[in-house]
Amino acid sequence: MRLRLTDEEEAFRQEMRTFFTTKVPQEIRDAVAVGRHVGKDGIVTTQRILNEAGLAVPNWPLEWGGRDWTPLQRHIWHEELQLACVPPPLAFNANMIGPVIANFGSQEMKERFLPPTANLDIWWCQGFSEPDAGSDLASLKTRAVRDGDDWVVNGQKTWTTLGQHADWIFCLVRTDPEAERKQKGISMLLFPMDSPGVTLRPIQLVDGSFEVNEVFFEDVRVPHDLLVGEENAGWSYAKFLLGNERVGVAPVGATKRALATLKDHAANVGALDSALTAARFVELENELLALELTALRVVAHSADGKPHPASSVLKLKGSELQQAVSELAVDVAGELSLASGSPSAPEWATVTTPTYLNLRKASIYGGSNEIQRQIIAGTILGL
């Protein structure tokens, strides 16, 4: 057993900390710190700065811009990025379709897509969920039929996050409706969002924000060479992608930072004088510490790049704690949490309710927490 970082690891941590706090524009980091949306430009600017320094896609294969880091280095990179309030590289690019193309795409596809995906020259969105295929994703109905050199896509996707900014979509489609198992007849297609026949309709969320969309496909023609990997093997790529998503989806560093910032606000308004409020902070700090240490255990013991089965614990607890911190924020803000439209009230307090409402999503996306419990019960406990 060993706790302390080696000198090299400590130096690496300092290098990351220095880079993130000096090279990413202050106004972008300030917006993240206060819980404001940074917008498309902020995300693109940041990712290009990171990519230029080789820090956007460290988990990719070396030849496509990845880094030969240890799991602990990756963890430190991710933690320091979040602690410095740097918007993380766009998950759809860096954690989802990038690794799928790098692992399963043809050489031509890799050359065409991986560099602009790393640099966010292409903004990807995810075409997975459908109105009748949520947690039961494999029952998706969007159909792709082969017609000469093209696939013709008809159907509908939903919950397409930030689809309004997207240039391309990676889309699960049913290519063999007769397959023995519903998982067997699914393929993954890539196509531009401005293809003829693609329509996007924004969905307003409960906090008033516009993050997700419905996407409709009507006779969208997709050239055959934009099929990822093998025909009817899309489900295994999707599972690979979702496994990666679970690991990255527990934003321990960001939640720690949010709690520390909230603690400052609470101290300033005298809320910590209440033993009850102070105890809530202590409980959350402690639970977050346990989560962070579990994340460290999981990264240390993930074999062959495959996610540790306990990564479901990270998703489950990570989202619960993210939500719990947002809950405490509303409580610390008290009545000021109603002042979301106020130009004069402290900004940290005015965003608490929208943030709290918005984060209800965290236990739903990335495989709902009930799905994670199902995975733990089935895969780990053998129930």
Add this chain to the structure above:
Amino acid sequence: MDFTLDDEQLALRDAVRGLLKGYDPSVDAERRRSVTAEDPGYDEQVWARLAEMGALGLPFAEQDGGMGAGPVEVAVVAEEIGRVLAPEPYVASVVLAGGLVAAAGSDDQRAELLGALSSGELLLTCARVDPALGDAGTVAEPVIQGARADKIVWQVGHELFVSDRPEGVEGYHTPDGGRAARLVFDRSRATPLGDGGDASETIALARARAQVAACHEALGAMDTALRMTTSYLTTRKQFGVTLNHFQALNFRAADCYTSLELTRSMVTWATMVAAEHDDPTAVVEAAARAKLQTARAARHVGQEAIQLHGGIGMTAEYAVGHYTARLTALNHWLGAADEQLTRLSGGLTDHGVLDPLS
């Protein structure tokens, strides 16, 4: 950063596991009950074999008759004890009482007490009294194994003493099958440990190390309680199917697993802090964090283990309830959750974010 045991530590774990196998409810469902029914509430022969193996001397220096090992090895033993609920008073006698002697005792005291503790000839325990309470300030209760211990290490406010066990002490049963007693401190019959005087820091550090070891004991117990529960869910039939056909039950077991794994991370971390830090403040804080996390998880897992078993979990014949009883006792020994919350609240604004790697 490495959370794993090395080969020697794994060998120690296997040896202790083998020695304690008789208590494993899946090996002998009656053994622990029969041992705890008779005084002194543990098996003197098992204690002697732990001594032979070197387990009782692990944390003490070799010149004091110990093995010169550290918190990681102690954790390994404590976890195995918890796994089968071995009733031997390892943490109370070796880690806490022995730890105080090791830290504060004079050369002669260490040689006399730790050598005999390590060889199993002498049972130590720790009794705590608070002189600020006036007349009540000489009474220590409950003192674990206070009627059996040969020597008592007294924590009197901030000072430490050692004495023989007072005469005429009557022991009683604790709710987890253990033994404790009420002891009265008599300064005229006690000798200061070492030079005497204020030993606050020594006490805090020894207590923190014992807290972490007790957390490992709880970890072992939770691990078994959950294992028994999942095994029960896959074998017990109702409505014509095994219980794991009911998602509501499986989800509750999944939540127990989450509690257990988070706690394992925290307690292992606290052990590494104890092993690597000389700074008592860091160890005391890490122990408080581990104790708080363990208390929350142990209550959760202990309650669910009985509930998911149903009526059989309530019976004294079936082991799972004993696990819940032991976890409840461990939770309230060496400072319950509220004490840790109060301590940690005091330091809440000393840091921004917590950094576990520093």
